[in-house]
Amino acid sequence: FSASGPLGIVASTTLWITALIMILGTLAFTFRSFRAATRIKHFYYVAGLVTLIAATLYMLMASGYGSSFQNSHLFVYGRYIDWTFTTPLLLLDLALIALPRNFPNRLAVIATVIGADVYMILTGLVATGIRSDIRWAFFGVSCAGFFAILYFILVKMTPEANMRTYEVQRHYRTLSVTLMALWFCYPIVWALGGEGFGILNFSAEVILYAVLDIAAKVGFGFLVLSNPVALMEAESTE
Numbered sequence: 001f002s003a004s005g006p007l008g009i010v011a012s013t014t015l016w017i018t019a020l021i022m023i024l025g026t027l028a029f030t031f032r033s034f035r036a037a038t039r040i041k042h043f044y045y046v047a048g049l050v051t052l053i054a055a056t057l058y059m060l061m062a063s064g065y066g067s068s069f070q071n072s073h074l075f076v077y078g079r080y081i082d083w084t085f086t087t088p089l090l091l092l093d094l095a096l097i098a099l100p101r102n103f104p105n106r107l108a109v110i111a112t113v114i115g116a117d118v119y120m121i122l123t124g125l126v127a128t129g130i131r132s133d134i135r136w137a138f139f140g141v142s143c144a145g146f147f148a149i150l151y152f153i154l155v156k157m158t159p160e161a162n163m164r165t166y167e168v169q170r171h172y173r174t175l176s177v178t179l180m181a182l183w184f185c186y187p188i189v190w191a192l193g194g195e196g197f198g199i200l201n202f203s204a205e206v207i208l209y210a211v212l213d214i215a216a217k218v219g220f221g222f223l224v225l226s227n228p229v230a231l232m233e234a235e236s237t238e
């Protein structure tokens with residue numbers, strides 16, 4: 001083992017740099033929230049909370065915690081603690097933009113899509129903790145959770161978003177397409193990485209998840225906030 005512990009120098013450096021980027025993202029979103037209109041401040045808080053949670057878990061993982069050895073395999077569960085809290089917040093953004101304030105089942109739709117999401121992350125955690133082939137069964141049910149999310153986005157939320165103002169429609173389309181494209185990469189990295197077929201080495205996996213997390217949290221956060229007019233219209237009572 002290197003001086004940086006069981007993670008190795010490449011992985012621990014990547015984790016530290018990612019923690020720093022998440023802190024910078026949190027500061028940027030927090031400062032921008034001060035000048036935002038009251039009606040849309042919560043979008044800034046969501047973005048900042050997502051990066052704050054990620055910064056915390058990246059710091060923990062970089063310090064060598066949030067992972068443990070199991071049958072000579074390094075099991076990094078810190079990511080799943082992060083995702084359990086951050087992915088629901090990212091879906092909340094989409095739902096708040098797609099569904100008008102007075103949409104009758106707004107809360108039910110949000111709660112259900114978040115339920116499917118937490119199911120996806122927790123079964124993914126189980127798949128990651130298991131070394132035998134049965135992990136692929138948990139990978140499968142986790143993917144079922146992912147398809148439920150896609151169903152909610154495409155079948156429940158998109159048609160509602162398309163009945164809204166031009167700006168809201170346009171912003172929602174950009175955000176939903178970006179979110180689905182980025183999220184789709186996670187199960188692919190999992191399947192190629194040490195938890196799956198083991199084609200990627202440990203450092204490559206850490207780097208890929210870090211790049212995805214920065215795009216899905218900091219990048220997506222900036223994208224959400226890039227169109228305040230659409231956010232105002234989305235939260236107006238019409």
Ligand code: RET
Binds near residue numbers: 083127139216
């Ligand atoms: C796992 C493995 C099991 C199958 C599936 C997965 C999906 C994970 C996803 C994670 C998204 C994370 C984000 C984090 C940062 O903001 C658990 C990898 C389907 C979609 C967006």
